[in-house]
Amino acid sequence: MSFIIRPVHHDDLNQLVDLAKQFNLLNLPGDKKVIGEKIDRSEQSFAGKLSKTQSEYLFVLEDVEEKYVVGSSLVLAKHGNDEVPHSYFKIFKRDHFSQDLGVGFIHQVLRFQLDFDGPTEIGGLLVDKSYRRRPEKLGKQISLSRFLYMGLYPERFEDRVLCELTPPLTDEGRSEFWEALGRRFTGLPYQEADLLSQSHKEFIESLFPQDDIYLCLLDAKARLVLGRVGEATKPAQHLLESIGFSYLDEVDPFDGGPHYGANVSQILPITQGRRLRVTEFKDAAYKEQGLVATTGEDFKASLASADVRGNDVALAPKVRQLLNIEVGEEIYMSPFNYNRGK
Template sequence: MSFIIRPVKYDDLTQLVDLAKQFNLLNLPGDKKVIGEKIDRSELSFAGKLPKHKAEYLFVVEDIEEKQVVGSSLVIAKHGDDNVPHSFFKILKKDHFSEDLGIGFIHQVLRFQLDWDGPTEIGGLLVDKSYRRRPEKLGKQISLSRFLYMALHPDRFEKRVLCELTPPLTDEGRSEFWEALGRRFTGLPYQEADLLSQSHKEFIESLFPPDDIYLCLLDSKARLVLGRVGEATKPAQHLLENIGFKYLDEVDPFDGGPHYGANTTDILPIKYGKRLKVAEFNDAAYKEQALIATTGEDFKVSLGSADVRGNEVAIAPKTRQLLEIEIGDEVFMAPFNYSNRGN
């Protein structure tokens, strides 16, 4: 089968809504109106017509043979500005010592923070359930491909990249952390508060306590999920760790999910990616598996085999055909596997 990763188009609307309905992602809900607006915003963003704080880039995986959208990923160019700040809890340690008793404790506390000059954020990662566990590793492809676009257009993104990972939730989709903390200060159920926070942050700033919150005062169920990653999200966590992301000792103020981050230039597909000129070698040995992206206005990515020699690359004919690449064109190429490279 043949797959390409490309920017979303309005023609993808129906298929993308069907895909999103398989899941329950807050930043990509299965709602035709919301997804239609996201496609509009994405098309304007790729065209360079939106300021950074409003730009969102939505990528899709297309099964070329079936003409079917089977996956997606999202980049929010700037999450947190003067109008809607990025909010989180910083986890800190505080020492307390009693001279009288001769004993001390190291307490973990949550400190509410607002970032008015926020990072780029990645999210919206979906793969059709019938396409999972395929040898092409489509989830990994769609996740890594967005970094190739970021490498080609560094001025469109921030110097830091954030990913908010989903923590363990109850079978009913409830957050034990929110029940123990957020609900007591806002009176709102978790899903309603999380949805409202996408566009309004004032209620968080106004109702959340400004003082440190001692974790020992929360019930055990809430403490247990704090900073943890849900089972379904662990593959995404491992992929991020492999390419340079680290836990920031920060959590989401709603569900306690961990925030992972990295400096943009340290993310391995960006760090190890390079521009190359397409050539043809008589003795080409296509031994290197890599993500290969076009560098023109029509951005496309495919996983393919290549033979790199200096600043030139010979690309397997099937991949060249998929990406509509000619000899002499420039491509951007990044490794697909990072486990032996270290962070």
């Protein structure tokens, strides 16, 4: 089978809706109207017609032989501005000591924060359930390929990149953290509040407590999930850690899910990405594996076998055909495997 990663097109609408319905992520719900609007915004973003605060890039993974969309990933160019700030809880430690008792405690506290000059955010990572656990590591391909686009067009993104990971939820899809904290200050059920926050942020700033919240006062179930990653999200966590992301001691104000982040200068697919000229070698040995992306207006990427010598690269003929790359053209290549982290 052959797979390419490319920007979403309007022709993908029905297939992408079907894919999203398998998971129903908040930032990519299985709703035809919402996804149609996201496709509109993505096409305008790739065309450079929107400001950074409005831009949202939606990538899809296509099974070329079946002509079927089997995965997606998303980049919000800027998450947090003067009109719609990025909100989160920062976790701090506070020391308390009693001279009389000779006893001290180190307490963890949550402090509500707003960021009016927010980072780039990545999300929307989906892979069709029937395509998982394939040897091509399709989830890794669709996740990493967006960094190649960021490496090609750094001016379109912020210097900081954020990823909000999903924490453990109950079997009914509720958040123990929200039940213990957010619901008491807003009166809203978790799903309703999280959905509302996608378009309206005012209620968060107005109703959430501005003072430090001591974690020891929260329900034990809520403390247990704070900053934890749900089982289904652990592969994404490990992948992020392997390319330079780390836990920021920040959590989502709704579900307590951990925020991971990195500066662009730390993200390995970007820092190790290289522009190379496509050539042919008579004795080519395609022993190196990497993600290869086109550098023209029509962005496409694929996992490729290559022979790199200096600034020249020979690509396996199948990959050149798949990405429609000619000898003499420039491509952008980044490693597929990294030894850093877990």
